[in-house]
Amino acid sequence: MANLTKNDIAWNTLFARYDLLTKIRNDGYFEITAAQINEERESRLMAKFDHSVNLPAIFKEHHLSILPLSRTKYIVGPFRTHFTIASDLEKQHVFFEIPHNIESISFPNLNSESLALNYAYIAGLITDFLGEEAYQTLSGRMSTGCFGFTINNRSITVENSQCEIDAGFESDNYLLLIEAKNYAVDDFLIRQLYYPFRLWSSKVHKKVIPVLMTFSNDTFTFYEFQFTDISHYSSLILTRAVEYSLQPEPISSDDIMALLQSLSPAESVEGIPFPQADKFERVIDLLGLLTEKELTKDDITENYQFDIRQTQYYTDAGRYLGLIDKTTDGDCVTFRLTDNAIKIFNSSYRNKYLGIIAAMLNKPIFYAVFKESLHNGAVPSRDVIVTIMQEANLSISGTTITRRASTVSSWVNWIWGQIEV
Template sequence: MSKTLNDEAWEILFDKYNILNEIEKHGYYEIDSKTINTVRQARLMAKFDHHINLPAIFKQHFLSILPVSRSRYVIGKFDAYEKLKYDKNLKPVEMYLPEMIETIDRNNLYSESVALNCAFASGMIDDLFGETAIPTVSGRMGSSIFEFDISSFPLLTSFRKQRGLNGTGNFTIQVNNAQLEIDGGYETDNAFIIIEAKNEAVSDFLIRQLYYPYRLWQDKIKKPVIPAFFTLSNDVFSFFIFEYENKNHYNSLKLVKQKNYILQHENITLDEIYDILKTEKVVDEPKIPFPQANSFSRVIDFLSILVDNDGSIDKEKLVSTTTFNVVVSRQIDYYTTAAIYLGLAQRERTNGNTNYSLTKKGQLIMQLPYKQKYLGFVSSILQHRIFKRVLYAQLNNAGIPINKDEIVKMMKEENLHGIDSETTYVRRASSIQAWVDWILSLQEEYEG
């Protein structure tokens, strides 16, 4: 994947100020926003919510960046991110949005603030903490003055331990009124809850987004402060509740529980899926590479990101602000191509820039209520003959996935594009099986 604007800008700064050598000598390097602004705006260069968003030179040398004031940042080999793992066996609890609510469109929850408001209005937050919660604090504010310890990057800590060196690898950082932002702050009789919200499933998050607000409010109030991380993905509201075992240590975050919710909706039945399978007309195969995207949920996340960005987003922003390229950078092409293959998104390239936008079909489906939206996705998939054939075969096999060799045989009989080797057939067969499994999973019941 080509370099991003952030990659290029940080390489200039690292070279000009000999940043790597300074970090080796002193353990960290401080830089101010005025210096960063000489190559690119600091607001675009110093906030990376997920490890994958970091510029290439940071990832190459195990570096992270944290604010220490409103205009200064510190760069070092810090363990700045917390991994997040979703419990796939955890069924969402069904909740209800009161009928009197007119200002929240339950079919348009794609922005983080609207999703969080919906979670509160439907009683999810009260249920999560077992007592009535009242929204009290949100928005930007100063962090106050404090210091904390932060661990070195995990691989470096392991390296030190293997050689019998001090394995803690701690750094001490002082913060003087850095800017922070709270997506949602809720007070109950017994606690103050701080929530960081994202409108996609994530594999990790920047701990600072919870730690700085936690330190600010833990020192200001008597009640315990509870940090929580929230995501809305594929219409599932997921909450991760944490606690700090040592308020002075950035990495002492401990997961206490995860709980999922979903808004009340009409259930999807196998009969409805089968009806689409029988009646949906097949379209000609698009003359683009056949998709390799094993998680259809990620395709929906991409479409949700487009909605939240008024229907379109450029590749630079998609790479630098989301977890869409969660494992390797080329995955961003896997899932965007999958949406394009289904006719739900389109890609335009002008002057070296790539922009993605929703098609009219994509806009229509993303505005539909839950049941109609997901059946719309099913229809889009089953307009392609190969998916019809595999789903028919699996249903005739009592719902048990058929042999991958059989899928490859079917694929070779269809006019699929961009498949030029046996190994490619096998990889694409995995995507077909994953999408068929996703379709059948829509029948699953939720906890009431």
């Protein structure tokens, strides 16, 4: 059970109790009530999977997903409910300026989706994205009304289900409906755009534009979608993507040299493994999530874009850097920011990133590999990094040390990405 979440365990029980696999095999779907789900765990925790990685293990194994039909009923079947964003997607890039007349909300310390949305509006990003002045008119939970649609060749009727709109902005010609995430995403639940789109397309005469907005690594990204067939759940296409970032205060090579001279690298305390987390941007996203509140292991795995293994890898990475604390109370594992991390994330944009770089370079392997990159003018090859790690006697061997070397290479490349050349 160690590698199963609470949702995994509860759904395994429900699948066995109601023989879901047999009924889905025979009928193509199974309708289950909120009351039935609540027998094991609250349905609000058991039936919303923002990313495909959050789906319970038994759903993944049998290529299943779940959609709400009403406030009290759901349908489980072999449905494609998530949209994957291509990793090589081309995006328009725009710089924006801080609105200096605002004191009650500050950049980059936007530690919730609502703060990120408010800031995007105040900074003029919404108006820029739409191409005309817009005003916030919608937010919160509301009833979908009644409508029908098809998914995977199956007709489905929704009757007054609940949907939530993070923000709606109206201009002379458009109604922009935004689903916001305060972290980068690889995929997302189409329903979070489709149900609000169906609701408001029937209420207004203006063009309704569904948008996913992410705030990750201090960059806003707006993904605009279009449903080519309003009655088909999976008909959405991505029409454009725009990144908005602050013109950063430059971090120079001299800043890094001064930082290196001030450090006395030391390995982490025993019991914290050497990192295996190649995407350092995701480490920063996780730290950002923890600025809002402490999170349990299940919170991270069930609500954000981490599976149970990635939750371990990325929280361990933060612990290794001295930026995340872990506490265990029985079966409950909780993570929070360290005092140093809180200090770093309350700093200015420039000092925040210098603080994160300092936490990384304060570890001997990263210090040595970065110094080697300074000497050679390029990040060392994986073989060279493996040699440096072997000479440090890290008690890592075989293919494991090669995987860890990949993390070192990725993180050092990230540092170079922050330096003005």
